[in-house]
Amino acid sequence: MFSKQEYKIRMNKTKQKMLEYGVEVLIVSNPSNMCYLTGYDAWSFYVNQVVIVFVDEEExxxxxxxxxxxxAELTTWLSASNIIYYPDEYVQSTIRHPMDFVATELDYRGKGDRKTGVEMDTFYYTAKCHERLEVGLPAAELKDAGGLVNWVRVYKSETEISYMRNAAKIVENAMQAAYDKVGAGVRENEVAAAITHAQIYGSETFGGDYTSMVPMIPTGKYTASPHLNWTDKKYKEGDALTIEIAGCYKRYHVPMARTVSIGKIPDYVREAGKVITDGIQETLEVMKPGVTAEEVNSTWSRTIAKHGYEKNSRIGYSIGMSYPPDWGEHTISFREGDRTILEPNMTFHLMPGLWFDEFGVAITESVLVTDNGIEQFTSFNQEIYEKPVVQSI
Structure with a gap:
């Protein structure tokens, strides 16, 4: 997906971080980080797999x-000698564990007594993984380096940004597919199918990938909870729904959320939507290099407070390359206390939705921080979409 030179730059930046963290060996379990460093791309993360970086070795x-x-041979830039595999007797075994194999390999290479970083809080590094490494590497000092590669990833290259621009076109097409399909008498799962088809079809010039999260399209009172999926119920006149989806190109994601009303938009939904779009506009205007993530959140909070609203959860996070079950990078969040300074080539999902006891409204934007401000990845209409109800004759 990238030139070998770009992978080497990533490796060098990772090794610099390793020195800052005080680790000589880094065991990477997060498939996003594995792909970022090597190009490895497969649906194999349901079994244990790792990429191991040595601070004193090139590959x-x-x-x-x-x-x-x-x-691994087909998708990475690694030489064949650096692709090591364990036999199938280690797969989901009650007797042995893949981390036993990893520990033996490190010991064989004379790395068994090094200061070793592991990704303690990744979805794919289990308590059993850690236990087996502790048993297999008794002389090693295991340290949490869970965010190490993630923080290298927050700065995007021109190629990465070009991939995200493609993902943006895909998510616009997918949202339009949802708008075209939704309507009274249509089942929720049919809208989810239309979205998924558009996500994978992509465009006439490039195709799309599977996304790290499925379409989240709750309806009616279920919009009060943003992460619900679809059912096979039919929409009816008066229903409102939120649609949060992403486009994905070469594992790079651009999310977007919009709100739809089937028939006339209820006044309370319209009001909340106006508060959100006004807040988005003011928030985007302050986003530029030198501003902190906390200041972005504060701008949003002040804007909606003028209308009597408040939101306690974060209003955005960094995005880029990702695998299931999440499209966030797990680094920067727009919330109180995050004083990370925005810099050029950082990318974010600004997600200032409002959720109440009986309904919710979601309107979001994905953005790139430029030298002078931000670039919105998409230009899809933010206004709540009112889908006409076709009367049967």
Missing amino acids: PLWIGRGMDARG
């Missing part, structure tokens, strides 16, 4: 299941 190791080794 990392890929260690995974035997049947996935060929995939």
Whole structure:
């Protein structure tokens, strides 16, 4: 997906971070970080697999299941000698564990007594993984380095940004597909199917990938909870729904959310939507290099407070390359206390939705921080969409 030179730049930045963290060996379990460093891309993260970076060696190791080794050869820039695989007897075994194999390999290479970073809070590094490494590497000092590669990833290259621009076109097409399909008498799952088709079809010039999260399209009172999926119920006149989806190109995501009303938009939904769009406009105007994530959140809070509203959850987070179950980078969040300074080539999902006891309204934008301000990845109409109800004759 990238030039070998770009991968080497990423490796060097990762090694610099390793020195800051005080680790000589880094065991990477997060598939997003594995792909970022090596290019490895496969739906194999349901078994244990790692990329291991050595601060004093040029190439990392890929260690995974035997049947996935060929995939590593085909998708990474690594030499064949640095692609190591464990036999199938380690897969979901009650006797042995893949981290036993990893520990043996590190010990064999003379790295068994190093200061070793592990990704303690990643979805894919379990308590069992840590236990087996502690047993297999008794002389090593295991340290939490969970955000190390993630923080390298927050600065996007021109190629990464171009991929995200493609993802933006995909999410616009997918949202339009939802608008075209939704309506009274249509089942929720049919809208989800239309979205998914558009996400994977992409465009006439480039295709789309599967996204890290499924379409989240709650309806009616269920919009009070933003992360609900679809059912097979039919929409009816008067229903309002929120649609949060993403476009994905070469694993790079651009999310977007919009709100739809089937028939006339209820006044209370329209009011909340106006508060959100006004807040988005004022918030985007202050986003530029030198501003902190906390200041972005404060701008939003002040804007909606003028209308008598408040929101306690964060209003955005960094985005980029990702695998299920999340499209966030797990680094910067727009909320009180996050004093990270915005810099050029950072990318974010600004998600200032409002959720109440009986309904919610979601309107979001994904943005790129430029030298002077921000670039919105999409230009899709933010206003709540009123889908006409076709009367049967």
